[in-house]
Amino acid sequence: MSYPTLERISTPTDLRALERRQLNTLANELRAFLIESVSRTGGHLSSNLGTVELTIALHRVFNTPHDRIVWDVGHQTYGHKILTGRREAMSSLRHWGGISGFPRRGESEYDTFGTAHSSTSISAALGMAVAARSRKEDRHAVAVIGDGAMSAGMAFEALNNAGDMNDINLLVILNDNEMSISQPVGALTKILARMLSGSTYNTARRVGEKVLGIAPPVAELARKVEEYAKGMLSPGTLFEEFGFHYYGPIDGHDLDALIPTLNNLKKLKGPQFLHVITRKGQGYKLAEADPILYHGVSKFDHTAGIQTAKTAGKLTYTQVFGDWLCDAATLDARIVGITPAMREGSGMVRFAQEHPERYFDVGIAEQHAVTFAAALACEGFVPVVAIYSTFLQRAYDQLIHDVALQNLPVVFAIDRGGLVGADGATHHGAYDLSYLSCIPNMVVMAPADENECRQMLHTATQHAGPSAVRYPRGSGSGVAPAAKMSALPIGKAQVRRQGTRIALLAFGSMVSLAEGVGETLDATVVNMRFIKPLDEALVLELAAHHELLVTLEENAVIGGAGAEVSRVVETLAQRPRMLRLGLPDHFIDHGDQAQLLASVGLDEAGILASINALYQRDS
Numbered sequence: 001m002s003y004p005t006l007e008r009i010s011t012p013t014d015l016r017a018l019e020r021r022q023l024n025t026l027a028n029e030l031r032a033f034l035i036e037s038v039s040r041t042g043g044h045l046s047s048n049l050g051t052v053e054l055t056i057a058l059h060r061v062f063n064t065p066h067d068r069i070v071w072d073v074g075h076q077t078y079g080h081k082i083l084t085g086r087r088e089a090m091s092s093l094r095h096w097g098g099i100s101g102f103p104r105r106g107e108s109e110y111d112t113f114g115t116a117h118s119s120t121s122i123s124a125a126l127g128m129a130v131a132a133r134s135r136k137e138d139r140h141a142v143a144v145i146g147d148g149a150m151s152a153g154m155a156f157e158a159l160n161n162a163g164d165m166n167d168i169n170l171l172v173i174l175n176d177n178e179m180s181i182s183q184p185v186g187a188l189t190k191i192l193a194r195m196l197s198g199s200t201y202n203t204a205r206r207v208g209e210k211v212l213g214i215a216p217p218v219a220e221l222a223r224k225v226e227e228y229a230k231g232m233l234s235p236g237t238l239f240e241e242f243g244f245h246y247y248g249p250i251d252g253h254d255l256d257a258l259i260p261t262l263n264n265l266k267k268l269k270g271p272q273f274l275h276v277i278t279r280k281g282q283g284y285k286l287a288e289a290d291p292i293l294y295h296g297v298s299k300f301d302h303t304a305g306i307q308t309a310k311t312a313g314k315l316t317y318t319q320v321f322g323d324w325l326c327d328a329a330t331l332d333a334r335i336v337g338i339t340p341a342m343r344e345g346s347g348m349v350r351f352a353q354e355h356p357e358r359y360f361d362v363g364i365a366e367q368h369a370v371t372f373a374a375a376l377a378c379e380g381f382v383p384v385v386a387i388y389s390t391f392l393q394r395a396y397d398q399l400i401h402d403v404a405l406q407n408l409p410v411v412f413a414i415d416r417g418g419l420v421g422a423d424g425a426t427h428h429g430a431y432d433l434s435y436l437s438c439i440p441n442m443v444v445m446a447p448a449d450e451n452e453c454r455q456m457l458h459t460a461t462q463h464a465g466p467s468a469v470r471y472p473r474g475s476g477s478g479v480a481p482a483a484k485m486s487a488l489p490i491g492k493a494q495v496r497r498q499g500t501r502i503a504l505l506a507f508g509s510m511v512s513l514a515e516g517v518g519e520t521l522d523a524t525v526v527n528m529r530f531i532k533p534l535d536e537a538l539v540l541e542l543a544a545h546h547e548l549l550v551t552l553e554e555n556a557v558i559g560g561a562g563a564e565v566s567r568v569v570e571t572l573a574q575r576p577r578m579l580r581l582g583l584p585d586h587f588i589d590h591g592d593q594a595q596l597l598a599s600v601g602l603d604e605a606g607i608l609a610s611i612n613a614l615y616q617r618d619s
């Protein structure tokens, strides 16, 4: 397919030079390019198709990069990347050495703020607006936030802060497609939906009149009084109560609505709020019909669409968790499942169907998810919080203050522990072993294989305090989970191979690698199972009988599991040498998981090389 108009755009200046009538052609080409490109690389598709016109309108109206556009999450910025000089680089999207799937300041001056975790855009745009105000710079700051991301507390913290500042140039655009990754949840969703069901889109003229103050104040007042009387607060009212001027909703696929509206809003000072309605997957029938399936995709044939037929392969850890949760819930009525807006990614679709009354999607609200779980535990339930390692970072205080300090039996099923691959640095679960193992009362486990994952999850539900089972994205060595569930002895490791001189103390995903290295070196191999409590007795015994202890973990080497092993070994007067292998002290980019692990020396060859290097230093 050819893209003659799109290919003329190297920067937004080229876009601004086009005639208005050419923009519709540009939108069509951009959409077709996105489908073709993402089908080749994989990536986030539905959200990008939904923001084609909005992206064009923003770069048309605002003087980017002087004006700051801050995208929330950033999974919808492919169109923005394409229009800001990265069209050709799209073939390397999310691949090793290629461009990121999210905005990154280092990648382009048009990427004003790095993102990938949601609901930061209003805070960031507000910071930029305040900076412009204090330097007396004539600069606009625009936050583009989705209806899913809007559900997070942080978005409301920022609205609360911004709504009180009348002299800033801040525009918040709510990109409402009535979807999170899955169907959005909660009261805000209902408020937004009520607004849409009760009205048609506002035309550009009506929004323009309101911007220019033509709408009769008395009629406006009467409308509000009527709304209050009926108890029908529209989203407009909600955001106006926060101190914003609310406009919309307008059709986010209509450039004739978007461009004049944005031009009008640009003239205003103070916090402005524009409600834009879009459709996730717009323009690609398959994605419109199933925006969840096309939210994040691997490579696929875009004419045939994604083929979902089940293939008999290894189970992913996510599936192992999902199956365990259903089985465990059948056996134990106290078990409830909680997800902060990650039903599909966390493997909870079947549980949600089978146990709707015990399934809680709390929205993009990790902090709330953890405290909510803590309270359920207080009341005798066994809450299972299914959460990605990287997103649990958001709820660290809740983990300590609400769960661990009160020693509450909350089970954390932590998915995406370790390097996740194409999402890159923002999503790698690189820190959980560090940040969990320093918290008193926590039991922290990492399974060596799929069956052990199931048994550890069961163990967690039998434990009287907080516990975490941390597993990686994708599948493991392929050990089929046994139907029977038996609790593991807490704090006991498993010796897998008895060797000489060297002992490999491996955590979670590193165990199968360690077995290969162990064969080559005739080393002792231990599946440590527990990061906390650590099997200190075994560590001391290994220290007494080996000249070198090597710890292996897919976690930051600083403060991780190996550091704990060292702490124990340090107490010995006669101690072996220690080699701690894990993720280095720098952020790791995107790429294929195996490629990334090899790049940091966490494959068999890398581990052998590190051990050899240690011995060579001695000789």
Ligand SMILES: Cc1ncc(C[n+]2csc(CCOP(=O)(O)OP(=O)(O)O)c2C)c(N)n1
Residues within 6 Å of the ligand: 047, 073, 075, 076, 116, 117, 118, 145, 146, 147, 148, 149, 150, 177, 179, 180, 181, 280, 340, 341, 342, 364, 366, 391, 394
């Ligand atoms: C803190 C955090 N939690 C969860 C996610 C995972 N996540 C990415 S996109 C998304 C849905 C966002 O919905 P919305 O903002 O409406 O954007 P849309 O996908 O509809 O375009 C979620 C839950 C995340 N990126 N950050």
Ligand SMILES: CC(=O)[C@@H](O)[C@H](O)COP(=O)(O)O
Residues within 6 Å of the ligand: 073, 075, 116, 181, 296, 345, 416, 420, 423, 473
């Ligand atoms: C943008 C975002 O945070 C999610 O869409 C994430 O990319 C999903 O990752 P998985 O593909 O590992 O579920």
Ligand SMILES: [Mg+2]
Residues within 6 Å of the ligand: 146, 147, 148, 149, 175, 176, 177, 178, 179, 180
């Ligand atoms: Mg949405």
